[in-house]
Amino acid sequence: AQSVTQLDSQVPVFEEAPVELRCNYSSSVSVYLFWYVQYPNQGLQLLLKYLSGSTLVESINGFEAEFNKSQTSFHLRKPSVHISDTAEYFCAVSDLSSGTSYGKLTFGQGTILTVHP
Amino acid sequence: KAGVTQTPRYLIKTRGQQVTLSCSPISGHRSVSWYQQTPGQGLQFLFEYFSETQRNKGNFPGRFSGRQFSNSRSEMNVSTLELGDSALYLCASSLGGGNTIYFGEGSWLTVV
Numbered sequence: 001a002q003s004v005t006q007l008d009s010q011v012p013v014f015e016e017a018p019v020e021l022r023c024n025y026s027s028s029v030s031v032y033l034f035w036y037v038q039y040p041n042q043g044l045q046l047l048l049k050y051l052s053g054s055t056l057v058e059s060i061n062g063f064e065a066e067f068n069k070s071q072t073s074f075h076l077r078k079p080s081v082h083i084s085d086t087a088e089y090f091c092a093v094s095d096l097s098s099g100t101s102y103g104k105l106t107f108g109q110g111t112i113l114t115v116h117p
Numbered sequence: 118k119a120g121v122t123q124t125p126r127y128l129i130k131t132r133g134q135q136v137t138l139s140c141s142p143i144s145g146h147r148s149v150s151w152y153q154q155t156p157g158q159g160l161q162f163l164f165e166y167f168s169e170t171q172r173n174k175g176n177f178p179g180r181f182s183g184r185q186f187s188n189s190r191s192e193m194n195v196s197t198l199e200l201g202d203s204a205l206y207l208c209a210s211s212l213g214g215g216n217t218i219y220f221g222e223g224s225w226l227t228v229v
Contacts, residue, residue, distance in 0.1 A: 103150035107160040
């Protein structure tokens with residue numbers, strides 16, 4: 001079984017400041033790692049994912065996350081945030097032992113990022 | 118390309134009733150999964166279907182059930198509704214095998 005811990009429930013920052021949203025996971029097997037973003041009254045949108053290869057993954061809107069196997073972490077960072085980044089962010093893992101289907105995600109409790117002008 | 122479509126978007130039911138939620142996955146996706154999102158419990162996995170077979174099931178009571186049709190469309194049913202079943206129910210689809218999992222906008226269920 002896996003578990004995901006998002007260390008901060010709320011993160012307030014000012015516009016153009018850097019931000020880091022922390023995520024730690026626990027699993028006895030190898031996992032895939034994901035960050036999803038949820039805007040108010042909407043579903044989840046994939047921000048970025050780590051499946052294999054380079055431990056640093058980037059999204060098209062400036063976010064990046066680094067997989068650290070020794071620390072079992074997958075922290076999300078952005079060097080300069082915008083007002084439009086205000087949303088709730090979820091870290092998730094998928095168990096590689098699930099067989100040919102990977103639709104079972106285990107989510108963290110979410111981090112609400114609020115960007116102030 | 119159409120995304121994951123969920124219907125209805127909003128509904129109100131009375132305790133003891135049952136409800137059926139529908140999900141149309143992205144064309145070509147054979148994996149469909151369902152999640153419940155509540156302020157207290159967060160996002161919790163309900164079940165996953167792949168080619169009409171239930172592959173994984175979360176820790177929910179038997180009142181929660183689902184199925185997938187040959188065209189990959191899926192339905193979930195909740196019987197004997199309880200107040201605690203009030204939640205956002207999210208459907209997601211993917212090609213499977215580590216491919217990106219896409220979520221729908223969700224169905225907001227309120228039980229009164």
